[in-house]
Amino acid sequence: MKGTVIKSTGSWYTVLNENKTIVECRIKGVFRMKGIMSTNPIAVGDKVEFEMEEDGRGVIHAIEERKNYIIRKSINLSKQSHILATNLDQALLIVTLAMPRTSTGFIDRFLLTAEAYHIPVSIIFNKMDLFEEEKMMESVNEFIGIYERIGYKCYRVSATENKNIEVLKEITKDKTTLISGHSGVGKSTLINAMDANLDLRVGEISDAHNKGKHTTTFAEMHPLGYGGFIIDTPGIKELGLVDMEKEEISDYFPEMRAIRNNCKFNNCLHLNEPKCAIIEAVEKGEIAVSRYTSYLGIMSGEELETEY
Ligand SMILES: Nc1nc2c(ncn2[C@@H]2O[C@H](COP(=O)(O)OP(=O)(O)O)[C@@H](O)[C@H]2O)c(=O)[nH]1
Ligand SMILES: [Mg+2]
Ligand SMILES: [Zn+2]
Numbered sequence: 378m379k380g381t382v383i384k385s386t387g388s389w390y391t392v393l394n395e396n397k398t399i400v401e402c403r404i405k406g407v408f409r410m411k412g413i414m415s416t417n418p419i420a421v422g423d424k425v426e427f428e429m430e431e432d433g434r435g436v437i438h439a440i441e442e443r444k445n446y447i448i449r450k451s452i453n454l455s456k457q458s459h460i461l462a463t464n465l466d467q468a469l470l471i472v473t474l475a476m477p478r479t480s481t482g483f484i485d486r487f488l489l490t491a492e493a494y495h496i497p498v499s500i501i502f503n504k505m506d507l508f509e510e511e512k513m514m515e516s517v518n519e520f521i522g523i524y525e526r527i528g529y530k531c532y533r534v535s536a537t538e539n540k541n542i543e544v545l546k547e548i549t550k551d552k553t554t555l556i557s558g559h560s561g562v563g564k565s566t567l568i569n570a571m572d573a574n575l576d577l578r579v580g581e582i583s584d585a586h587n588k589g590k591h592t593t594t595f596a597e598m599h600p601l602g603y604g605g606f607i608i609d610t611p612g613i614k615e616l617g618l619v620d621m622e623k624e625e626i627s628d629y630f631p632e633m634r635a636i637r638n639n640c641k642f643n644n645c646l647h648l649n650e651p652k653c654a655i656i657e658a659v660e661k662g663e664i665a666v667s668r669y670t671s672y673l674g675i676m677s678g679e680e681l682e683t684e685y
Contacts, residue, residue: 378435382423383598383606390419392427392435393600402427402435415460420446421596421608422463422553445494447555462596462608464553467497469545471558471567473504474517479559481523485630485671487557488529492629493621496555499530499548503563506535523665527632536566546571551604568609572602577609626675627655632664633672648676 380394390402404419419425424441445465448458470487472479484500491498500521508517521531530548534541548554549571556564565577577599596610627633627647633655637645641652649656658664 378429379424379426381598381606382419382421382425383600385417385419385421387417390425390437392425392437400427400429400433400435402437404437406438415448416457417460420460420463421598422446422465422606424464445496447494447496461610462555462598465496465555465608466552467499467548468555468557469499469501469549471501471503471556471562471564473559473562474502474520475507476504477559477561479562481667482671482674483559484524485668486675489626489629489671489675492631499532500524501545501558501567502531502533503536503567505533505540506538523667527668534567536563536570539570542567542570546603549601549605549607553598553606553608555608555610557610564609568599568607571607572599574602575599575607623676626672630668630672632658632668646676647672 378394378400380392380400382390383393383399384391388403390404392400392402394400402425419437419440423443425437426439426441427435427437429435443463446463447461447465449461468491470484470491472484488498502517502521505517508514521533525531532541532544534545536542545567556568558564565579565581568575568577569579596608599607599609601607621629623646624644627637633647636654636658637647639654640647640650642650645653645655647653647655655664655669659666659669
């Protein structure tokens with residue numbers, strides 16, 4: 378039988394099979410992935426083959442090749458990674474401009490990582506009900522415009538006022554979607570607004586907060602009533618940064634990638650080199666200063682805020 382892993386707790390895997398029933402499965406044999414050493418052989422999103430045992434449980438014996446995956450690097454410097462989720466169609470980055478305000482540094486770091494993983498991202502600006510005054514709208518639009526101009530799809534929504542939730546349903550229908558963002562931005566409220574049957578707890582700080590950073594966090598995949606899956610990664614707001622060379626980083630900033638070949642030196646790092654097309658674009662206001670600041674921070678290896 379074939380199915381999709383929707384939850385994993387370590388040794389047991391919850392598999393939704395093709396006829397929409399749920400089977401608890403174990404694994405048999407060794408599953409190893411090319412390229413990375415991971416603490417978990419199978420993760421949420423994996424398409425697996427399994428056989429039923431007499432006790433009504435299953436045994437997974439094969440795993441389909443992954444379209445993509447996201448990992449979280451272990452913090453203890455071992456080379457092991459934890460696979461958070463696989464086979465994603467897209468990610469929705471939930472951000473807020475107040476209560477709490479999501480920083481451009483965090484947004485840019487997330488976008489960079491998703492670009493490197495080849496996962497398309499839409500940015501969802503939640504709590505828009507807080508900005509109804511016209512004066513405020515101006516600075517809101519300016520902020521959002523930075524990302525719209527680069528080509529990211531941006532949506533202005535309010536989970537509590539049920540504004541623009543229909544469009545979120547449209548873009549998630551029949552897709553596997555990762556939901557990310559800081560704690561408190563309204564992820565659970567939004568997911569509930571999209572599908573009331575899910576009934577996630579609002580205002581709950583994830584376990585990772587209480588247990589500290591070293592806890593292994595398992596993602597969970599929720600089937601949507603209207604088709605598709607939502608993957609929620611409790612307590613994880615940052616994707617593990619893929620290993621990348623300094624020369625590659627500007628490739629993952631789409632507005633830099635577009636003009637990088639115009640730099641005088643083909644190994645230009647866009648830091649202080651003469652005739653650098655990217656620095657010139659920042660000076661002309663064609664690349665946002667905040668984006669370039671994020672680029673410099675990432676180039677210098679700066680750790681972003683990692684509070685949970
Ligand atoms: N004003 C306003 N508050 C919201 C909105 N969405 C969520 N909240 C509030 O933000 C808080 C955190 O929401 P929650 O869904 O738990 O956030 P999560 O940590 O990202 O899952 C709760 O008090 C929600 O009621 C919104 O669209 N507007
Ligand atoms: Mg939540
Ligand atoms: Zn350059």
